[in-house]
Amino acid sequence: MKTEYMMGNKAIALGAIAAGVNVACGYPGTPSSEIIDSIAKANKDKAIHVEWSINEKAAMEVAAGASYAGARCLVTMKMMGLNVASDALMSLAYVGVEGGVVVVSADDPGPISSQTEQDTRLFAKYCRIPVFDPSSVEEAYRMVQDAFEYSEKYKTPVLLRPTTRIDHAYASVTYDETAKPKDVPGFVKNSKRFVIFPGLSRANHAMIEKRNPEIGEEFSDYAFNRVYGGKDVKKAVVAGGTGFAYAMEYMQGREDAKLIHVATPHPLPERFLLNALEGVEEVLVVEELFPYLEEELLMLAGKHKLSYKVLGKHTGNSPLSGEDTAEGVAEEIGVFLGEFTHEEERMKSTVEQIKDKLSGEVKTPPLAPALPVRPPVLCAGCPHRASFYAVKKAMKGRKANFSGDIGCYTLGNAMPLDMVDTCLCMGAGITMAQGLHWTDPDTVNFAFIGDSTFFASGMTGIANAVYNEADLTVCILDNSTTAMTGHQPHPGTGRNMMGDVVAKISIEGILKGMGLKKVITVNPLNLEEAVEAVRECAEEKGVKAILFASPCVALFKPEQKCTVTDRCIGCKNCIREIGCPAISVKEDKITIDALSCTGCNLCAQVCPVGAIEKEVR
Amino acid sequence: MSYNILLCGVGGQGTVLASKLLAATACKTGITVHSAETIGMAQRGGPVTSHVRLGEDAYAPLIPKKKADLIIAFEPAEAVRNLGYLKKGGAVIVNSSPIKPVTESLHPAGYDGSEMTKYLEGFVKRLVVVDADDLCKDLGSAKFFNVAVLGLALGAGLLSFTKEDMLSTIETTVKEAFAEINKKAFITGLAAGEAARQANPELAVPGEAREMSKRNLTDEEEKHFLAVKEEIEEKRRKAAEGVKS
Incomplete structure (x- = not known):
């Protein structure tokens, strides 16, 4: 061992x-x-x-x-x-x-x-x-x-x-x-x-x-279905999953109530629960997500004509949605056991603050400053940013819908790119774009999908589009990995989980095999070429595809970086256009963070005065 | 008894390695430890936290609010964001140099980090404010702050490990090619931590986190340790003189 x-x-x-x-x-x-x-x-x-x-x-x-x-x-x-x-x-x-x-x-x-x-x-x-x-x-x-x-x-x-x-x-x-x-x-x-x-x-x-x-x-005899705490008590907390850990944190060592851990919610260990609940008059259920155990306990009470009262999500004692927290569960249990009321618990911190202030223990804190929001964004140098930007630039002034999908590239919705109009579930972008097309054939439709998602559930949507003669441009954001979940290989990468080098399945080959007349492969970091490919596809009817091919930046060490020269006029066009997290304003000057920049050069291509230069690290 | 450490920062700052090093050291020294990270969507430039819980009676995966003994913040706004976790009288180590989100660059609201450290100064007595760029300038990159700040926490008397244990964890955990530079980062932090403790006698509470051992550093480590300490003290003298004149 x-x-x-x-x-x-x-x-x-x-x-x-x-x-x-x-x-x-x-x-x-x-x-x-x-x-x-x-x-x-x-x-x-x-x-x-x-x-x-x-x-x-x-x-x-x-x-x-x-x-x-x-x-x-x-x-x-x-x-x-x-x-x-x-x-x-x-x-x-x-x-x-x-x-x-x-x-x-x-x-x-x-x-x-x-x-x-x-x-x-x-x-x-x-x-x-x-x-x-x-x-x-x-x-x-x-x-x-x-x-x-x-x-x-x-x-x-x-x-x-x-x-x-x-x-x-x-x-x-x-x-x-x-x-x-x-x-x-x-x-x-x-x-x-x-x-x-x-x-x-x-x-x-x-x-x-x-x-x-x-x-x-x-x-009912399973080792992890267990009762903790006091015997012959009138109050019990029934908990499962992480809820049990939170409840245990608050109730450990107590004898005035019992804590009942249900580790196997289905099929319900009835005999275990009936024994554990003997003599109990009130039950609080602590569980995340669906009120599963709560409803089972209600059913059990009905079935066996028991008179215990069940408190939980249906009674407003705990939230019906969201993640539990240790302090949230502590408050639920504390109130259940009659130690304090919700109002007292909420007042407590205010009272403490006033006491501290009176005793001079802390200086009067200034009002908490507004915290900057940090929505997740595409990484600095991410090729998806360039792909989205190319489509955005090519479609400027035209009526176009952008259907997104599940992966890092859902983050293309963030400002200033703002290039994801819909996202539903794996593979849905391609099929939803078709639905949008049938309601308004005059609007150009784009669907964005990653390489791994394409193999998972994108191919059927493309067959559907070809067969039913929709007009649509599919943008495959091929970064040669499943990036969002931690860089797993997929059929297009040429590696599998046995450590073997295997034949790569060509996305381009699949698309051509399905009968797409136009399939363009382009490096999104070459902005001019990428924009041209998008324009070309938007002009044509039928199902077209652009394969934006450039590897995920998290997979290799960058050999280059971009720097701002003194030609910069401070117009902030780079920030407004592409929103790269490596670019920021420091002491009124545009600066590029050397640590996170990968030298993708997209900012240099949008700079109106050519003030950004690429150099070897 | 439990000792709860919350590490917080922005995705990509290396909080995960720091929490791993803390947990691995605890394991090695026979202390029961649990930890939990926020990873996934939040990694892409979003706020990240690691909850490290030392001791037998910590069951919940996350630290309850007002139960953290120590907050190690890699970014000033993230320190304030997580201040609700700090127990009454708890300690905070905070990097004063801000990471501005893209939204701040697009629509500047004037965030520069100093409003956060000022707020913390009004709230937290046991506070160490450190500029990561400044602390790591000899290391070639601020990315070593994640290991330097552990040295700082230990030097300030806020961790219950020994220098020896932490250094050997660093050696076995990080990639061989980076072991030396990370050990150097740790020593740099250690010196800054000791200096911070001398400047603020209330920083460490005896018995809260056990005193660190007196394991002798190697000659080279010792030299580096003294040099950093000397430099910090020099800076402080100058600052004090500046105030006087």
């Missing part, structure tokens, strides 16, 4: 390895991405098949196939990826698995870097499969192994749902570094079992509904 300080995602990866995982696949998505990265790093002998699949649905299906042959499979994604994979998962839940399948779907309360605040626990209930809900990094390491055991015992896919604060938290974890992948027995054909037909679904659905309460019964 070895102990190491590690990220939650690495702990999940090492937990899967300790469970003898044979196949690990997924699609990058914050906060889940580092799980596959970590398995690939640990897979020196290539004994595990590790892949970034083309999207989450593909990953789920690769795992289903391998599982039928008896392999243990880990599938990773963020929770919105679960929407993409749900077609496969929903059916897999009915067919069942042979080798254990653990699906990690990382939730993102807040949301911090996501489009929705959906709750994977609810998805587990919808799929009728078990879900484990870790409250710490250490627990996540153990739970992924337990999840494999349950998956194989009950022949069902199992969900593990960490949240951002588990995935991206760090802790010391002791792990088994000698673990080897399990022996895979091999696929035994059995069409009665592996071919989904209504007959199979009918029989298996009934079996699943009979089985789930049995799993709930077994979960």
Whole structure:
């Protein structure tokens, strides 16, 4: 055994390895991405098949196939990826698995870097499969192994749902570094079992509904479903996930109330809860996202005619949306336990301030100065900035729509570029641009999509446009990586997660193969050429594509940088036009930060007096 | 008992490495540690924070408001943004040189960082204001501030580690090619920290963070340490004389 300080995602990866995982696949998505990265790093002998699949649905299906042959499979994604994979998962839940399948779907309360605040626990209930809900990094390491055991015992896919604060938290974890992948027995054909037909679904659905309460019964003895604090008390806090960690922070060592940790929200460990709630008159539920446990407890009370009162999101005791905080949960519990009221808690800091002022302990602080807002922006030298700017410049004065997509380039919406009119979900830009086109054929439509997103779900949209004869220019922002989630390779990069050099799939070849008549590849950092390519495409009907090809600046050390010479007239055109974070005004002079400048030279190309020069570092 | 350290700054300033070094040192010395970072979308020039929690009874991944013993701010406005986390009587180390967001360049509101440090001076008694560019001028780049500021925190008596432990963590954590320069950065900070502590006797609270060990520095480290310290004291003398005359 070895102990190491590690990220939650690495702990999940090492937990899967300790469970003898044979196949690990997924699609990058914050906060889940580092799980596959970590398995690939640990897979020196290539004994595990590790892949970034083309999207989450593909990953789920690769795992289903391998599982039928008896392999243990880990599938990773963020929770919105679960929407993409749900077609496969929903059916897999009915067919069942042979080798254990653990699906990690990382939730993102807040949301911090996501489009929705959906709750994977609810998805587990919808799929009728078990879900484990870790409250710490250490627990996540153990739970992924337990999840494999349950998956194989009950022949069902199992969900593990960490949240951002588990995935991206760090802790010391002791792990088994000698673990080897399990022996895979091999696929035994059995069409009665592996071919989904209504007959199979009918029989298996009934079996699943009979089985789930049995799993709930077994979960009632599961080690992480545990009661802390006092016995024979009238008040209890029921908590799950990160909510449990926040509640524990406030309630540790207390005997006047109990804290009930529910680590397996579905199937509900009924016997455990009924025992834990015996004699309890009031329950406060602490959980992020959906009021899942709260509704389960209400249902339990109805089913067993219990008289405890349930407080939580439905009663206004805790928020229905957003991320929990330690102090927010502390206040909820403090008020619940009658230690103070919300009003008192809010008054407290004011009273403290007045006391400090009277005692002279602190000088009267001036009014807090206005804080600068820091919306995330494209990096200095990012080629996406140049691509957006080229389209903007070429379309100046024309009616044009700019449909965006998911990735770093969503940040093209920021001022002064202001080049993203819509963004919905992975791959939607291309198809939404078609919808916009059919409502107003006189407006020129552009869709922006990154290279990784193109492979994930952009190709079908292009086929749709060609087939239905839409007018559209697709701008593929090809930076040769999946930048936003931490630079994962994809089919266009020529590398895979087994460390092999593989054939690159040519985006240009795909586009031409789909019948696009015009496909222009251009370096966006050459502004004049890029603008010309955009103009050319905008003039033509049909589906056209521009491949803006330039690698992500975070991947290499810049060899050049730009500097402002004394020819600068201080017109700030560079700042107003492109909004590069390396350019700022210092002591009334335009300056370029030498540390972050990559020498992309875009600013030099927009300077009206040629005052910016590129030099070798 | 727990000791909570909040590191804050702007994406790209290296707060993550700093928190890793703190956590790794804690682990090595047998202190239970948990930490959490904001990464992802926020990385692209947005505000970033790392919550480092030392001690057995820290369960929550994030530090509760008003529970941070120490805030290490890599940028003045970020210090003010996160001031709500500071416990009553807690300590703050802040870099005074601002990072102006693009929005400030587009629509100047006059943000220059000094309004933030002035505000902090009115609020926080245990405060160290340091100019990262100035502190790192011998290191060739302000990007080494992330390691220098750890030395500063230790020198100021705000961390419970030893010099030896921290230096060996730096050695094993950062890439070999950068180990020497980062160790130099740490020593630079250490000297500045000790100077800050002499200037403000209230900065360190005995027992809050254990006194650092007296491990001898190597000759070269010692020389550098003394040189930086001398320079800072010289500057302070001059400033004091300036005030008098």
